[in-house]
Amino acid sequence: MTRLPVRIAQVAPLYESVPPFAYGATERVVSYLTEELVRRGHELTLFATADSRTAARLVPICERGLWRDSAVWDTLTHHVRQLARVADLAHEFDVVHFHGDPLHFPLARSLPCKSLTTLHGQLLPVDHGPLFREFASAPLVSISDDQRKPVPFANWQATIHHGLPRDEFEFEPRAGSYLLFLGRIMPGKRPDLAVEIARRAELPLKMAGKVHPGEREYFTEQIEPLLERSRGFTDYLGEVGGTLRKELIANARALIFPVEWAEPFGMVMIEAMACGTPVIAFGRGAVPEVLEHGVSGFIVDNVEEAVQAVARIGELDRAQCRRAFDARFTAARMADDYLRVYERIVAGTRAAVPASDSDADAQQVCG
Amino acid sequence: MTRLPVRIAQVAPLYESVPPFAYGATERVVSYLTEELVRRGHELTLFATADSRTAARLVPICERGLWRDSAVWDTLTHHVRQLARVADLAHEFDVVHFHGDPLHFPLARSLPCKSLTTLHGQLLPVDHGPLFREFASAPLVSISDDQRKPVPFANWQATIHHGLPRDEFEFEPRAGSYLLFLGRIMPGKRPDLAVEIARRAELPLKMAGKVHPGEREYFTEQIEPLLERSRGFTDYLGEVGGTLRKELIANARALIFPVEWAEPFGMVMIEAMACGTPVIAFGRGAVPEVLEHGVSGFIVDNVEEAVQAVARIGELDRAQCRRAFDARFTAARMADDYLRVYERIVAGTRAAVPASDSDADAQQVCG
Numbered sequence: 104m105t106r107l108p109v110r111i112a113q114v115a116p117l118y119e120s121v122p123p124f125a126y127g128a129t130e131r132v133v134s135y136l137t138e139e140l141v142r143r144g145h146e147l148t149l150f151a152t153a154d155s156r157t158a159a160r161l162v163p164i165c166e167r168g169l170w171r172d173s174a175v176w177d178t179l180t181h182h183v184r185q186l187a188r189v190a191d192l193a194h195e196f197d198v199v200h201f202h203g204d205p206l207h208f209p210l211a212r213s214l215p216c217k218s219l220t221t222l223h224g225q226l227l228p229v230d231h232g233p234l235f236r237e238f239a240s241a242p243l244v245s246i247s248d249d250q251r252k253p254v255p256f257a258n259w260q261a262t263i264h265h266g267l268p269r270d271e272f273e274f275e276p277r278a279g280s281y282l283l284f285l286g287r288i289m290p291g292k293r294p295d296l297a298v299e300i301a302r303r304a305e306l307p308l309k310m311a312g313k314v315h316p317g318e319r320e321y322f323t324e325q326i327e328p329l330l331e332r333s334r335g336f337t338d339y340l341g342e343v344g345g346t347l348r349k350e351l352i353a354n355a356r357a358l359i360f361p362v363e364w365a366e367p368f369g370m371v372m373i374e375a376m377a378c379g380t381p382v383i384a385f386g387r388g389a390v391p392e393v394l395e396h397g398v399s400g401f402i403v404d405n406v407e408e409a410v411q412a413v414a415r416i417g418e419l420d421r422a423q424c425r426r427a428f429d430a431r432f433t434a435a436r437m438a439d440d441y442l443r444v445y446e447r448i449v450a451g452t453r454a455a456v457p458a459s460d461s462d463a464d465a466q467q468v469c470g
Numbered sequence: 471m472t473r474l475p476v477r478i479a480q481v482a483p484l485y486e487s488v489p490p491f492a493y494g495a496t497e498r499v500v501s502y503l504t505e506e507l508v509r510r511g512h513e514l515t516l517f518a519t520a521d522s523r524t525a526a527r528l529v530p531i532c533e534r535g536l537w538r539d540s541a542v543w544d545t546l547t548h549h550v551r552q553l554a555r556v557a558d559l560a561h562e563f564d565v566v567h568f569h570g571d572p573l574h575f576p577l578a579r580s581l582p583c584k585s586l587t588t589l590h591g592q593l594l595p596v597d598h599g600p601l602f603r604e605f606a607s608a609p610l611v612s613i614s615d616d617q618r619k620p621v622p623f624a625n626w627q628a629t630i631h632h633g634l635p636r637d638e639f640e641f642e643p644r645a646g647s648y649l650l651f652l653g654r655i656m657p658g659k660r661p662d663l664a665v666e667i668a669r670r671a672e673l674p675l676k677m678a679g680k681v682h683p684g685e686r687e688y689f690t691e692q693i694e695p696l697l698e699r700s701r702g703f704t705d706y707l708g709e710v711g712g713t714l715r716k717e718l719i720a721n722a723r724a725l726i727f728p729v730e731w732a733e734p735f736g737m738v739m740i741e742a743m744a745c746g747t748p749v750i751a752f753g754r755g756a757v758p759e760v761l762e763h764g765v766s767g768f769i770v771d772n773v774e775e776a777v778q779a780v781a782r783i784g785e786l787d788r789a790q791c792r793r794a795f796d797a798r799f800t801a802a803r804m805a806d807d808y809l810r811v812y813e814r815i816v817a818g819t820r821a822a823v824p825a826s827d828s829d830a831d832a833q834q835v836c837g
Contacts, residue, residue, distance in 0.1 A: 165600075177597040179571055184604045186576040204546055209553040209577045230544040233532075237551045 109197045109445045110146040113137050113159070114189055116203040117181050119168040121155040125344030126313065127168075128370045129223045132265050132437075133202050139268070139438040148196065150185055162188055179206075186210055197449045200441070208238045217448045219244060219260070225367055228253045242448055244441075247389035250367040260444050264393070265368055266437030267428075272377035274425045275353035281307040282413065283355035283380075285348075285371050288312045288322050291364030293385075295325065298333050299406050300359055300383075304413040307336050308359070311343040311351060353378035357400070357416050360384035361409065369393060372400075376428035379421030383412045399427040476812045477513040479563045480504050480526070481556055483570040484548050486535040488522040492711030493680065494535075495737045496590045499632050499804075500569050506635070506805040515563065517552055529555055546573075553577055564816045567808070575605045584815045586611060586627070592734055595620045609815055611808075614756035617734040627811050631760070632735055633804030634795075639744035641792045642720035648674040649780065650722035650747075652715075652738050655679045655689050658731030660752075662692065665700050666773050667726055667750075671780040674703050675726070678710040678718060720745040724767070724783050727751035728776065736760060739767075743795035746788030750779045766794040 113136065119127035122134035133149075134157070141147045141158040149155065153163035164185045169178045186207055189199060193214045201207050201220045211218040221244040222231075235243070235257035245251045245262045282304070284297035294310060301308035310330075314322045330339050343351060352358070358375040366388030373393065375382050382400035384390045396402045400419070401412035480503065486494035489501035500516075501524070508514050508525040516522065520530035531552045536545045553574055556566060560581045568574050568587045578585040588611040589598075602610070602624035609627045612618045618626060649671065651664035661677060668675035677697075681689045697706050710718060719725070725742040733755030740760065742749050749767035751757045763769045767786070768779035 172596070174594075174596040176594050179573070180597040180601040183572055183575055184601050187604050190576055190579075205550055206546070206573065207576075208550055209557055209574075210580075212557075213577075213580045227541075227543055229539070229541040230547040234547040234551050237554045 115151040135434040266434040279354040296361040311340040313342040373432040482518040488518040502801040630807040633801040646721040663728040678707040680709040740799040
């Protein structure tokens with residue numbers, strides 16, 4: 104395939120800046136992808152908050168992340184406005200890559216360039232099924248094969264696993280002394296089972312993660328009393344970001360990931376791998392795609408097996424964990440994958456121009 | 471002005487059917503307007519849930535109201551899909567009238583017909599200000615003059631107060647024995663002050679209204695204990711709909727409406743007026759536009775004045791309340807107002823076609 108030069112727009116959600124100050128997996132992925140593509144000489148435009156940091160051309164939509172602006176109530180109004188700015192500039196791009204909610208589908212049909220949408224969340228047959236049937240020609244990317252399962256018929260172009268810059272997390276060769284649970288404190292991630300596993304494995308547990316407003320009741324009614332009862336070995340740190348978060352991951356003996364929902368990807372697993380920290384995870388959602396059992400961690404079925412896996416964690420080589428990351432989860436690999444899709448989409452369009460019409464003008468129109 | 475025949479599409483929110491089974495002010499207004507326009511011989515198409523009841527052509531989007539479908543999680547996907555159906559059929563209309571969130575703005579620019587948007591909620595300078603500047607040419611209707619205050623510069627075409635079918639509520643000539651608070655149990659509506667007013671006026675209070683999930687904490691922490699303490703004279707009925715709700719309004723001595731937020735309209739005030747029940751309301755938001763002080767109720771500033779107004783309620787003539795409703799708040803008046811705006815918008819377009827281009831084809835294109 105010819106490697107066409109592509110002029111690419113990235114449209115990020117506006118909830119956080121790109122990259123986000125603390126956590127925000129989607130905004131981080133957009134940042135890693137954008138910077139990697141700029142480094143390779145592509146022409147990048149990023150539609151994001153004004154305080155985003157990027158080497159691309161930035162088209163600012165709002166001052167700061169909408170979740171960080173207490174005056175903002177209706178986040179939809181800002182995302183709608185973002186689409187207007189995308190439409191205004193669309194003639195400058197070969198492909199517009201959307202990362203947020205699928206607000207843009209009706210508009211994308213009339214854009215004078217190609218568009219691509221990466222779905223970052225869980226997909227539901229009742230909601231996304233009818234949507235993807237209606238917009239059957241909109242090209243989509245999944246972040247895991249498992250994410251597609253509820254809507255396998257959609258116009259999937261590729262599964263592209265997330266990736267991190269090679270130097271984002273430092274490799275730590277020595278195994279630490281505690282287990283780690285890191286992630287949003289929500290029922291599907293089963294923080295309670297992490298406590299149970301640590302208790303039975305007789306190791307200290309550090310737990311960190313944001314409590315979203317809608318899940319506060321779950322936290323106060325189920326997790327807080329459990330933390331209180333487990334004070335002897337469990338330490339809840341609240342939401343942790345930046346260097347502290349990286350050290351927390353690097354110095355853990357293992358990351359405990361007892362998910363009971365269809366985790367679409369699980370970014371924290373590859374962060375752990377980058378540090379050399381193995382992962383003990385339930386085999387749900389994207390887990391079997393991300394982890395190699397016996398190499399970067401252990402995939403288990405229940406608490407009992409997780410406890411046994413903790414006992415065997417010394418069998419895993421932290422350097423091999425890191426190598427598993429280097430082989431499959433770098434931002435460079437992610438950028439390669441996306442470029443292939445961009446090129447295919449853009450080439451597809453050009454190929455669709457009949458030979459007789461392929462004069463200079465037709466070449467410029469990519470719709 | 472020539473009364474052009476207009477082919478009209480109404481795009482309703484999908485949270486409830488049109489009309490809704492219980493409450494849902496926006497869906498009710500869409501229903502009243504649609505049925506009134508059909509009765510007058512206009513060509514109406516309604517984009518709404520499949521279980522909506524209408525004399526218009528119905529384009530069904532989802533089976534039932536999204537809030538009544540426990541399998542639905544992401545309501546946005548359905549509203550995006552609705553826009554695709556509107557775009558598919560847009561060539562059949564002179565004007566598309568949108569009533570939901572302003573999802574459609576980017577699309578509306580490319581529709582082959584005119585569009586109009588009625589804003590049904592509270593508007594905020596930080597959110598709607600930038601939006602209406604971006605889409606400065608999108609024609610808007612406010613439901614009260616007060617609603618415009620945060621964004622006076624927007625492209626307002628008219629303020630059109632809501633209206634009810636003349637026979638929707640029956641006039642009740644006899645004043646009842648209790649005060650009534652009816653509406654969503656939320657801080658801005660101050661149900662607690664209604665209790666205080668009833669206590670000091672020494673009259674029983676009936677209270678009915680939905681508690682939304684986000685306001686459950688307010689209800690359990692502040693309202694429930696108050697109801698418990700006030701059991702001697704206050705009766706909380708939960709969410710009430712249908713005939714029971716109508717009787718509750720008709721048989722009240724007065725509706726107490728102690729709003730402390732910028733109520734965009736306050737539908738329940740005109741429902742009370744239609745029954746002949748006067749309203750005692752704080753003069754916030756749209757209240758001074760809806761009520762005539764000394765005719766359809768009393769506009770007061772605080773609890774003390776409200777208590778005095780309750781004592782004077784016998785001075786008001788219930789028949790005059792009803793006449794105030796008949797004069798200004800019927801669905802027929804509302805339909806007249808909207809038709810004037812539709813006709814102005816459509817005529818504006820046609821006038822914009824240069825004489826030399828005004829052949830049959832040009833006449834058919836209304837973009």
